[in-house]
Amino acid sequence: MILKKRKRIWIMAGLFLCIFLILAAVLFTKKKSTDIFTMAEASKMLAYAATDFKTSGTDDTGKYWYSGYVNAVSEAGLLKIKKPQAAVRFKDTYALAKKLEVPETVLAELQNSAKAMTKQEFLDVFMQLLPYMKNGEQVVKIQAGIAGTPATLKQAGEWEAYTTKGTYRFTGIVLDDKIDKTVTMYTCGKEILAVEDTVENEVEYKNIWIKSSTDTTVETNVYGADRIFKIPGLTAPVENVLADLKVENGSVTQINTKTDTITGMVQAVTKDYVEVQGYGKVALDDAFMIYDIYNGFAVKTYQDIIVGYSLQDFIVAEGKICGAVISKPLNVQNIRVILKNTGFKSIFHENVRLTCSKSFMVSTNEQQTRYNAGDVFELTPDNELLLQGRVTVTPDNGGEISILSVMRSQGVPSYEGSIELAAADDGIVIVNDVPVESYLKRVVPSEMPASFAVEALKVQAVCARSYAYKHLENGAYSEYGAHVDDSTMYQVYNNTSEQSSSNEAIQNTRGQILTYNGEVVQTYYYSTSCGATTDVSIWGSDSSSYPYFVSRFVSRSQKELDLTDEAAFEAFITSKDENDYDAGYALYRWELQADITALSNSFNAKLYEKYLSAPSKILTQQADGSFQSQKITDIGTITSVTVNERAAGGAVKSVTVCGSAATVRIDSESCIRGLFGMTDAEMTTNTGTTKMASLPSTFCIFKPVYEKGSLSGYRIIGGGYGHGIGMSQNAVNEMVKDAMNYQQILQFFYPGTAIEQK
Incomplete structure (x- = not known):
């Protein structure tokens, strides 16, 4: 009996041991399988x-x-x-x-x-x-806190994670168990490639916005996403404030609010600092955040800070700007213009000499000096005044500042408003802070002949004002404290002095801008059409995103032509139609005939410079037939030019140029114009001849010329002057003669837009 009992015990023990070994094997196998990398x-x-x-x-x-x-x-x-x-x-x-x-x-x-x-x-x-x-250099190993995924955040899209280093996609990676933890991860661009491990089981969310609180919770915005955290033992309400939060498992373990602020006109913005009037350059915290609480609520970046205005309060801590709160609307009054040197060659000046029609003040953050009318103030890059920050020249009421060290078509230019002088590595930058309506008085006659009818000048005034409003928010020159410059890169400003006819047009349209669905339209315009316009696909943009830039015939007659077709476009560009509004202007039609040697030499002389300016647009053919961006200085003698693609309206988007030494593909309208232009070659126009360093447009064809069976040159036959998007200025003048008013003309060139009073 005892033996049987012992036998049963041993059997039971054996069974338990087997079960234990099986479970251990299963657990080991499971652990091993989840640890492998697939x-x-x-x-x-x-x-x-x-x-x-x-x-x-x-x-x-x-x-x-x-x-x-x-x-x-x-x-x-x-x-x-x-x-x-x-x-x-x-x-x-x-x-x-x-x-x-x-x-x-x-x-x-x-x-x-x-x-x-x-x-x-x-x-x-x-x-x-x-x-x-x-692409190895693009892969970066970083540490970041995981603030949320679609499982916890309404704002997060599919596979989108909000982190302390910005938003990332995390396709195929399990992240939900890493929320409120600090992890090491591998990234490429805005994609998380892998998460290595958890560094800490808590995270610090810096410079986040606290919207409101209760006794036990705080409602926040964490890097653009709304989130509620538990906070045990909150003794006083916290709301509408910037703060650092330490969080573990969804609960706040530490809160540090930040309330010290500075306010003033923004004079310059970079990713490293904001220059605030009265404070100079103040560094930005690495975790700088900016919140727009004026129109609902939105998270912005430093690029949304508008120079020349004081729309936000800057929150400071430990000598740095850690956040900003936009609480005011943009009420456009002034525009800030960089004044280029003589010939519009550079924004940097070797020295500045100026005077004023009335007495004027020269000031920095540390001192002020008054000068009499007619006194000359001179500044060189090594002047100690520039060590005190930005130098501002302000005339007494009604005074105009003349920049003696700059020449324009009208001679020495003078400017309303104030002039600011700032030191840069390559010289001195001059910024003119001027009322928008005063700015237009010297843009409109510089962009459109003042001899045009006032109704035509009204069109130009509305376009120029809209263009200025749009660029106020673009931030292209924020580093230098400006919105635009005074060259053809933006709108030509003060190359021609103000005129009574253009002033009348500006006054009669005061405050009027062009909008589409409530947004200001960037009103592109150019000198002369070939009888047709194009759309923004010529620049590689999505034309559906800009429905007011459409291709249409600039003509009194109706036409049914597909100008993207090579044969149809050749027939169009080699003929003339007197019903086209631009038909009487010089560059409505033009032709450049070039010897192949001269054309090749001119092309090669510009090639490397153009490549450096747009390396992704000038591609060299490889041995396998593919095209890649690589250094190219010479293609030898040109053997053929082939149009690869035309945009709507017929403008060339891409050409392939074969040479005896190399073949390149050019996918840029401006590069095509620059590379095929010939400074010393005469171009036949509608009314005579001229010489131009660039082709007037890419509304053109390339016709080979042969002698005794060999390629001897090219006839480049084209029409129009400019990019061809939006409004033809010469056509506007002819439309006015046909009794069209400025509202009708704006609708013709920018269909679907509205004139709005600001």
């Missing part, structure tokens, strides 16, 4: 780091999240992937290294076994191979 996960990292995935048009759509990545990596021959969910093995990364042609010294350090790799093992090898991948 082919799918590896494909994502390699697609970004070692293929053209980002620029090929491939994406992560498909039956599975990893489909696009696996396809990109497989097509590149980097990994042999049969089962995406299978483990990456050491022999796979060894083969990858050989494919990447890494040095033998690196190859010798890698294993070549069938053993499955853990995540950490793959990441270690990935970092070793990264320098040999084509």
Whole structure:
């Protein structure tokens, strides 16, 4: 009996032992399987780091999240992937290294076994191979706090994570368990490639906006997303304030509010500092945030700070601006214009000499000096005044400042408003702060002949004002404290003195701007049309996003032509139609006939400079027939010019130029015009001849000329002067003669827009 009982005990013990071993094996297998790194996960990292995935048009759509990545990596021959969910093995990364042609010294350090790799093992090898991948320098290893994913944030889109370093996509990666934790992750652009590990089980959210609170919660905006945190023991309400929060598991463990502010006109903005009148340059905190609480609520960036205005309060801590709160509307009064040197060659001046028609004050943040009318004030880059910050020249009421060191078509230019002088690495920058309506008085006659009818000048005035309003918010020259410059890069300003006719047009349209769905329209215009306009696709933009820039015939007659067709466009551009509004103007039609040697020499002389200005638009043909951006200085003698694509209205978007030494593709309207222009060659126009360094437009064809069967030159036959988007200024004058008013003309060139009073 005792023996039987013992036997049963031993059997039971054996069963328990078997069950324990089985459970242990299952747990070990499960742990091991979750720790391995899959082919799918590896494909994502390699697609970004070692293929053209980002620029090929491939994406992560498909039956599975990893489909696009696996396809990109497989097509590149980097990994042999049969089962995406299978483990990456050491022999796979060894083969990858050989494919990447890494040095033998690196190859010798890698294993070549069938053993499955853990995540950490793959990441270690990935970092070793990264320098040999084509996009390796774009992969960055960072630490960031995870503020939320679609599981916790309403604002987050699919696979979008909000972090302390900005928003990222995290396709295929599990992140929900990392919320309110600080992690190490690998990124490429705005995509998280992998998360290595958790650094801390808490996170500090810096410079976030607290909207409101209760006894136990705070409602916040964390980097653009609304979120409510628990906060045990809050003794006093906290609302509408900037703060740093330390958070763990959704609960605030520490809160530090920031309330010290400075306010003043913004004189310059960069990613590193804001220059505030009366305070000078104040550094931005690394975690700087800006919130717009005037129109609802929105998170902005430093690029949204408008120079020349005081629309926000800057919140400071430890000597830096850590946040800004926009609480006022933009009420446009002034515009700030950079004045280029003589010939509009540069924004930097070697020295500045100026005087004023009335007495004037020269001031810095530290001192003021008064000068009499007619006194000359001179400033060089080494002047100690510039060490005190921006130097401002302010005339007494009604005084105008003359810049003696600058020449324009009218001679020495004079300016209303104030002049600011700021030191830069390459010289002195001159900024004219001037009322918008005063600015227009010297833009309109500089952009359109004052001899045109007042009704035509009204069109120009509304366009110029709209253009100015639009650029107030663009921030192109914020680093220098300006909105625009005074050259053809924006609107020509004060090259011609103000005229009574243009002043009348400006006064009669005072405050009127052109809008589309309530947004100010950037009213592009140009001198002369060829009888047709184009749309923004000529610049590579999506034309559907700008429905008021359409291709249409600038003519009294109706036409049904597809000018993107080569034959149709050639027939159009080699003929004339007297019903076209621009038909009587010189550059309505033009022709440049060039000897092939002269054309080739001129083209090659400009090629490298144009490549440097737009390297992604001038591509060189490779041995396999593909085109890539690379340094190019000479293509030899031109053997052919082929139009690859025309935009709506017939303007050339892309050409391929074959030479005896190389072949290039040019995908830029401005580069095409510059490269084919010939300074010393006579161009036949509608009314005579002229010489131009650039082609007047890309509404043109390239006709080869042969002598005895050999290419001897090209006839470049074209029409129009300018980019061809929006309004033709010469056509406007003819429309006025046809009794069209300025409102009708604006609707013709910018259909669907409205004139709004500001």
